Amino acid sequence: MSRLPTPNSILGPSYALLPLESQLLLVTSVLGTSPAWVIYSLLNDTFSNGGDVVLVSCLNEFTYFRDGAKRHGLDLQSHLKKDDFIFVDGLSKLFLSDAGSHGPQSIPSPPTTPSSLRGAIPTRAPISPRQQAPSIPAPGKAPSSLDPIRYITLGAAVGTSAAAIKQLDVIKAAVQAFPAKTARPRVIIEGLDIIMSATGIDVARIEDFIYELREITSTMAVLLPADPPLVHTTASSTPLEISHANLLVSLGHAADAILSLRLLDTGVAKDVSGVLRVTRGAGNLWRGAGAGAVEEKELLYHEADAGVKIFARGSGGH
Amino acid sequence: MAPPKANEKTVQYRRTHNLLLGTRLLSQRGTPSPFTLILDSLSQSSIPLVEEYIARAKAIRISVVYVSFTTLRPPKDVSKVIKARGKTLDALQKEIIAATGAAAPVETQTDAAKTPQNLVVMDSTNHLIPLSSEGGGPKNSMNLAFFLSSLLAPSIALLATYHTDIPRVPQMATTNAYAPDPAELLKYLCTTLIKVYSPSHIFAQKRALDKSLPPPRFGLEGIEGAIASLGTNTGWCDTCGPKERSQGLIYELEHRRMSGRAMTEWFFLMCHPSKRTKEKLILLEDHPAYNPAITAPTTEAPEGLDDSDLTFSLGLTAKQKVDRDGVVLPYFDAQSEEGGTGGRILYVPGREDDWDDEEDEI
Numbered sequence: 001m002s003r004l005p006t007p008n009s010i011l012g013p014s015y016a017l018l019p020l021e022s023q024l025l026l027v028t029s030v031l032g033t034s035p036a037w038v039i040y041s042l043l044n045d046t047f048s049n050g051g052d053v054v055l056v057s058c059l060n061e062f063t064y065f066r067d068g069a070k071r072h073g074l075d076l077q078s079h080l081k082k083d084d085f086i087f088v089d090g091l092s093k094l095f096l097s098d099a100g101s102h103g104p105q106s107i108p109s110p111p112t113t114p115s116s117l118r119g120a121i122p123t124r125a126p127i128s129p130r131q132q133a134p135s136i137p138a139p140g141k142a143p144s145s146l147d148p149i150r151y152i153t154l155g156a157a158v159g160t161s162a163a164a165i166k167q168l169d170v171i172k173a174a175v176q177a178f179p180a181k182t183a184r185p186r187v188i189i190e191g192l193d194i195i196m197s198a199t200g201i202d203v204a205r206i207e208d209f210i211y212e213l214r215e216i217t218s219t220m221a222v223l224l225p226a227d228p229p230l231v232h233t234t235a236s237s238t239p240l241e242i243s244h245a246n247l248l249v250s251l252g253h254a255a256d257a258i259l260s261l262r263l264l265d266t267g268v269a270k271d272v273s274g275v276l277r278v279t280r281g282a283g284n285l286w287r288g289a290g291a292g293a294v295e296e297k298e299l300l301y302h303e304a305d306a307g308v309k310i311f312a313r314g315s316g317g318h
Numbered sequence: 319m320a321p322p323k324a325n326e327k328t329v330q331y332r333r334t335h336n337l338l339l340g341t342r343l344l345s346q347r348g349t350p351s352p353f354t355l356i357l358d359s360l361s362q363s364s365i366p367l368v369e370e371y372i373a374r375a376k377a378i379r380i381s382v383v384y385v386s387f388t389t390l391r392p393p394k395d396v397s398k399v400i401k402a403r404g405k406t407l408d409a410l411q412k413e414i415i416a417a418t419g420a421a422a423p424v425e426t427q428t429d430a431a432k433t434p435q436n437l438v439v440m441d442s443t444n445h446l447i448p449l450s451s452e453g454g455g456p457k458n459s460m461n462l463a464f465f466l467s468s469l470l471a472p473s474i475a476l477l478a479t480y481h482t483d484i485p486r487v488p489q490m491a492t493t494n495a496y497a498p499d500p501a502e503l504l505k506y507l508c509t510t511l512i513k514v515y516s517p518s519h520i521f522a523q524k525r526a527l528d529k530s531l532p533p534p535r536f537g538l539e540g541i542e543g544a545i546a547s548l549g550t551n552t553g554w555c556d557t558c559g560p561k562e563r564s565q566g567l568i569y570e571l572e573h574r575r576m577s578g579r580a581m582t583e584w585f586f587l588m589c590h591p592s593k594r595t596k597e598k599l600i601l602l603e604d605h606p607a608y609n610p611a612i613t614a615p616t617t618e619a620p621e622g623l624d625d626s627d628l629t630f631s632l633g634l635t636a637k638q639k640v641d642r643d644g645v646v647l648p649y650f651d652a653q654s655e656e657g658g659t660g661g662r663i664l665y666v667p668g669r670e671d672d673w674d675d676e677e678d679e680i
Contacts, residue, residue, distance in 0.1 A: 014561075022390045030543035203487055204448055207388075208403055214390055228542045233485045242485045249484045249538075250444070252360050252545055254388045262543030279546040282363030285564055288394045293561040296548055 003307025004041040004072050010310065011257055011278060012295025017045070019183030021290055022214040024283055026255040028226035028248065033261040033274040035223050036060075037301070037308045039188055040069050042221055046186050047079060051218075052178040056171055058090030058191030062149055072307055080148035086174045090152040090195060097155045150174055154199055164199040168209055175216055184218040193224055193244055203243040207250055224248050226260065255281035257294040264300070273303045276310060322584055322602075324609045333601055336583040340571060341599050343510060345374045346437065351573065352470050355443075355508035356479045360546050361537040362516040364479045366553070366565045367587060368439060369393055370598070371477055375437045382437045383417045385410070387445035396439070407449045407460040411468055414438060418474050438469065440478040447486065447500040454489025462500055466507060480504060483538055511572040517586065518549035520568050521607050554607060555589050565589040568602055 007017055017023060025042075029035040039055065046053040055065065062076075065087070069076045079085035154167050171187070178185050189210075196206050214220050230244045237245075252258055260277040280294045301310045342348045354371075358364035372382050376395040384396040392399045398417050402410055418436040440446065447453035450462035469476060480501060498506070505511060516536070523533035534540075536547040553566035566589040574580045584602035591598050603609045634642070667673050 012560075028543075028545055033543075204445070207445075211388065211390065211403060226543060226545050231538055231545060237485075239487060242487050245485045246487055248545065249360060249481070250388070253363070253442070253481050253484070258360075258546050258550075260544040260546065262541070265541065275544075277544045277546075277548065279548065280551040280564065281546075282365050282551065283391075285363055285365040285369075285551055286391060286393055287369055287565070288391070293559075293564065295560060296550065296552060298548060 003309075004037065004044045004074070005301075005308060005310045007042065007045050010038075010041070010259065010276070010299075012293065012297070014292030015257070015284075015294045016291050017186075017219045018291050019051070019218050022217060023219045023291065024214060024251065024255045024281075025219065025221040025257050025259060026248075026251050026281065027221055027223045027259045027261070029223065029261040030225065030227045030263065032263050034303070035190075035261055036065070036068050037072070037303050038221070038259060038261075039065070039190065039223070040072050040074055041308070042186070042188055042219075043069065043076070043079075043085070044072075044074050047074075047084065049183075050084075051183050052084045052086075052181065052185035054086045054088060054171065054174045054185055054187045054217075056088040056090060056152075056174075056187065056189040056191075058094065058152070058194040060190070061089060061092055062087045071305055083148075084178075086148055086150065086177065088150045088152060088171055088174055090191060093151040093153045094194075094198065096153055147177070152195070164195075164201050165205050165209060168195070172213060172216070175213065184216065186219045186221075187213060187217045188221045188223070190223040192222060193247065196243060196247065197240050203246045203250075206247060210251070222251055222255075224251070253282055256283040256291070257281050261301075271302055272300045274301055275299070276301050324603045324611065329601065329603050332583060333604065336581060337585075337599065337601055339573060339581060340583060340585050341597060343571070343573060344370060344599060345378070346371075346380060346475055347378065349573075351475065351510040353466065353476045353508045354478070354510040354512065355504055356477070356512045356514060356569075357482050357505075358479055358514045359481065359483045359537055361519060361550050362514045362567055363551055364512075364514050366567050367512070367514055367569060368441075368477065368479065369565070370587060371437065372396065372439065380435060380437050381418075382439060383414065385414060385438060385440045387440070387442045389441045392441075402440075402445070405449075406456065407446075407465050410449070411460065411465055414469055418469075418471070435473040436475070438474055438476045440476065443478045443480045443504060444484050444486075446478075447504075448489075450500065452494075452497060452500045452503065453486075462503060463507060478504070478508075509574050511574075513570045515568045515570070516549050516551065517554035517566060517568050517607070518552060519547065520602075521554065522549070524608055553589055558589050562589050 008015070011025075027035050027038050043053060043055065057065070066076045076085065076087075080087070150170050150173075152167055152170055154164055171189075175185050175187060192206060192210075195201065196203060210220070210222065224244075224247070226248060230241060231248065233242050233245045258277075258279045258281050260279070262275050262277070264272050264275055275298060277296075277298045278294065279296045284291070284294045298313070299310045300313060301308060339349060343351055343354070356364040356367060372393055372395050375382050381397040382395060384392045384399045385402050386392055386399055387402045400410070400413050400417060405413075418438060447462065449456075449459060450465060451459050452462050466476070482501075486499075486501070519534075519536045522536075526533045536549070538545055540547045551564055552560070553563040555563040555566055566587060568584065568586050570582070570584050572580055572582045586600050586602045586605045586608070588598045588600065592600060
C-alpha cells in the first residue's frame with residue numbers, strides 16, 4: 001500500500017540491513033529538504049520485516065510523524081499498539097521539570113559548572129529547585145511493560161553535561177524494552193544537534209552515547225542538518241558550530257552510508273523535491289563486513305501525497 | 319595537495335628505489351617505521367590501507383593489537399581488540415603495554431630487531447587527543463608525546479589514523495596558547511606520514527590540470543549540502559566488483575629516515591595484485607588511468623603522427639591502401655617495356671598529324 005522506496009532501492013541491491021550488525025546510516029539534509037521520508041521508508045522496511053524500531057525526535061512531535069506517515073500509507077498509531085514501535089519525544093517535554101511525577105525526594109545543588117556550559121544556549125529552565133531527574137523519567141504513571149511514547153526530560157539537568165547525558169538513557173531503555181528477538185531493534189534519531197546545543201553536552205559524550213547505543217541496536221540512522229554554515233568551520237566559528245561539524249563528520253567517518261539530501265542545483269522544479277546522494281562510508285569498507293557494498297549514486301526524489309518516488313536524472317520519474 | 323606531474327626522467331629511479339621502500343614499509347620488513355600516521359578524510363577512508371597493513375602483518379606473524387575508539391566491528395585478523403572509549407590515557411597506556419608486553423621477551427634476538435613483533439593500530443587519534451593534556455583532557459592527564467613514546471618499544475610499530483576534516487572543539491584555559499596543535503604534534507612525531515586520496519578524485523583533478531582547467535573540488539568543499547562527493551571510497555578498477563574495487567586507493571607517503579632525509583612518493587594501492595609484478599603497490603605514475611603514456615607505446619599509430627586533435631582523419635583505411643597500390647601511373651610504362659633503352663620519344667601519330675616518313679622518325 002505504501003509507496004515508499006525500500007532501503008535496497010536507496011542503498012543498492014546488494015546492501016542489506018542485517019539483524020545483528022551495528023550499521024550506521026548518516027542522513028544529512030539542508031534547509032528546504034525534509035528527511036522525513038527517509039524515516040518513513042526505514043520504518044516501513046522495519047515493520048514489513050517484523051522488526052522493532054525506536055524513533056527519537058527532538059524536532060517534531062509524534063503527531064507530525066503520524067500524519068506524515070499516513071500520507072505515505074503507513075499507520076504508526078497502530079504500530080504503537082502492536083508493541084514494535086516506540087516513539088521517544090525529545091521536544092515537547094525537553095525543558096519541563098518532571099517534578100510532578102514523584103515527590104521532591106532530594107534537592108541537588110543547582111548546576112554551577114560554567115566550564116561545561118561552553119557553547120550552550122543559556123538555559124531557560126525555571127529557577128525553582130527540583131529533584132534530579134531519575135534515569136528513566138517516565139512522567140506520571142509507572143511505565144507499563146512497553147510504554148509506546150516516552151519523553152526526554154532534562155529538568156534540572158540542563159547545563160550539566162554529566163547529568164544531562166543521563167537523561168538520554170531513556171532512549172537506551174526504550175531499545176531494551178522490546179522483548180528479546182533474534183534481530184536487535186533499530187533506532188532512528190533526529191535532532192541530536194538540538195540536544196547537544198540546548199544542553200551543552202560535550203560532543204564527545206554525545207558520540208560515546210551513540211556508540212553505546214549502536215552496540216545494542218542493529219541499524220541506526222542519525223539525521224543531522226548539513227547546511228554550509230554548520231559544516232564549514234573557520235577559526236572564528238563558535239564552539240556550537242564546531243561541535244556540530246565535529247559530530248557530523250565524526251559520524252560520517254563511522255557510517256556505512258551517507259545519504260545527503262539537498263535541493264536541486266538548478267533551482268526549484270515542480271516535479272522534483274530534491275537530490276539524494278548516496279555515498280559509501282568507511283564502515284562499509286571492512287572486508288569482513290557481512291553486508292554487501294553500498295552503491296554510490298545520485299538520484300532525484302519527488303515527495304507527493306501519493307508517496308515518494310526516487311528516480312535517476314533524466315528519467316523524468318515516470 | 320595536487321597530484322604530481324608525471325616525470326619521465328626520474329620515474330625509472332623511483333620505480334626501483336621508492337617503490338621498494340614503499341613495499342617494505344607496507345610489509346614492515348627491513349625498513350622500520352615505529353610510528354606511521356595516516357591522514358584521511360570523508361572522501362577517502364584509511365581503512366583499505368589499514369587492512370592491507372594488518373593482512374601483511376598477519377602473513378609474517380606479527381600480532382596486531384587494535385585500539386578501537388570508533389570501530390564497532392574490528393577486522394578479523396586482529397589478535398586483540400582494546401576498547402578505548404571512555405578510558406583515561408593512563409589506563410589505555412597500561413592496557414596497550416600489557417597487550418604488547420607478551421611478545422617483548424623475544425626482543426633478545428638481535429636479528430629480528432628490525433621487524434616489530436607487535437603492530438598497534440589506532441582507529442582514530444581524533445578521539446585520543448582530547449584525553450591528553452594538550453587536548454584539554456582531564457586534570458593530570460598524560461602528555462600526548464609522552465604517551466606515544468611510552469608505547470614505542472623496539473618491538474612495537476604504531477599505525478594510527480587521524481581524520482583531518484573533523485574540527486577540534488577548542489578547549490578553554492587548559493591549553494597552552496604557545497603549544498603546537500596536537501594534530502601538528504602528531505605529524506611532527508611520526509616517522510611515516512601518509513595521506514590517502516580517492517583514486518577517482520585524483521584522476522579527475524589530473525585530467526582537469528592536464529587541460530589547464532581549475533581542478534574540481536570534492537568532499538566538504540564540493541557541492542553545498544552534500545558532505546561527500548561521488549567517487550568517495552569507491553576505489554578504481556575495471557575488472558573488480560564494487561566491494562573488491564573499493565580496496566584500492568592512492569596515497570602520498572613521506573618517510574623520514576633516521577638520517578633526517580625524507581622520501582616523498584605517490585603510490586597507488588590496487589585492489590588486486592598486478593599480473594606482472596604480483597604486487598598490489600605501484601607508483602601512481604605507473605597507473606594507466608593517471609598516466610596514459612604508460613600504455614601508449616602499444617596502441618600508438620606506426621606513423622607516429624599526432625592527429626588526435628584533428629577533426630578529420632589523415633590516415634588511410636586498408637581498402638584505400640589497396641586501391642592506391644593498384645593505380646598504375648603513366649611513367650611506369652616507360653620504365654617497364656621499351657623504356658630504359660635511351661631517350662626515345664614515345665608518340666603514336668594520330669590522323670591529324672601530317673606525317674612525313676622521311677623526316678619524321680620515332
